[in-house]
Amino acid sequence: MRQIVDNFRPVRMAVALVLWALSFVWEIGGELFSVYMTIVVSSLLFFNTFESYLIIAPGLTIVSTLILFGKHLLDNDFLMLTFSMMVLTLIIGGIAVVIRRVVMAQKILKYPEIVNSLSDDKLHFNEEKLRESKLSTEELSFFKSEMRKYYKSYQYLQSVKDLMEHKVDSYDKDLMMIHAIFNELIDSPRMLLKMNDFLYSHLKDYVDKVKAIVDLDDNVVESDEDKQLVENAKDQLATISHQFRDDFIQVTEDERDALKE
Numbered sequence: 001m002r003q004i005v006d007n008f009r010p011v012r013m014a015v016a017l018v019l020w021a022l023s024f025v026w027e028i029g030g031e032l033f034s035v036y037m038t039i040v041v042s043s044l045l046f047f048n049t050f051e052s053y054l055i056i057a058p059g060l061t062i063v064s065t066l067i068l069f070g071k072h073l074l075d076n077d078f079l080m081l082t083f084s085m086m087v088l089t090l091i092i093g094g095i096a097v098v099i100r101r102v103v104m105a106q107k108i109l110k111y112p113e114i115v116n117s118l119s120d121d122k123l124h125f126n127e128e129k130l131r132e133s134k135l136s137t138e139e140l141s142f143f144k145s146e147m148r149k150y151y152k153s154y155q156y157l158q159s160v161k162d163l164m165e166h167k168v169d170s171y172d173k174d175l176m177m178i179h180a181i182f183n184e185l186i187d188s189p190r191m192l193l194k195m196n197d198f199l200y201s202h203l204k205d206y207v208d209k210v211k212a213i214v215d216l217d218d219n220v221v222e223s224d225e226d227k228q229l230v231e232n233a234k235d236q237l238a239t240i241s242h243q244f245r246d247d248f249i250q251v252t253e254d255e256r257d258a259l260k261e
Helices: 002-007 010-025 030-043 049-075 077-109 112-117 127-132 137-159 171-185 193-217 224-251 253-260
Strands: none
Touching (some): 030 049, 137 171, 193 224
């Protein structure tokens, strides 16, 4: 039920319902288009516009047509033409999905630290690099303790990902950035003092706003005030998201300095 509420968009639902009604009134594209639009209207409650129109609806329409008409499909030229259009729509949707994934992969590969961060949800300290930092045993012990303590904040953010990624567009990217920053920090203990803003301000504020949204989401009745509070929290999360990117640039400044030498 919560997913239906989160995915409900009045404008796109209104457009889909108009097209659905027209498919019956004018018999646009024959019976198949009516089936297609019926599936679109239903799938928009669970999927985004792209997935509904180009993947879910044409795919299910094709399956339904094969089940209902089978061999008789070839006997009706108009039905066959409409069926072919559904197949073409699904192919276009599939190609678009592949292109989007390739583009996203290329963007992510610009930051290999982020790619590495996706493979594990635990902190792994590089003991050799920690020794190279020439910090005392007590200092290294404090450093590890701090990292583990604040990393729990990231793990909490991961635990509510299923809910938050539907509410905040940048949530997945923010998690990737936070994890990437931690991966940089665990190899550079002397950067700890320079990253005060990230650990004690940005990350803390982000977690506080997410917890507030999660708590409000548990309310049986959502008031107008609750909705406004959630929207305010989203705006604040967007601001912190940009701060995370600045934090990442700061924590990798040594690598840039090395390239300049």
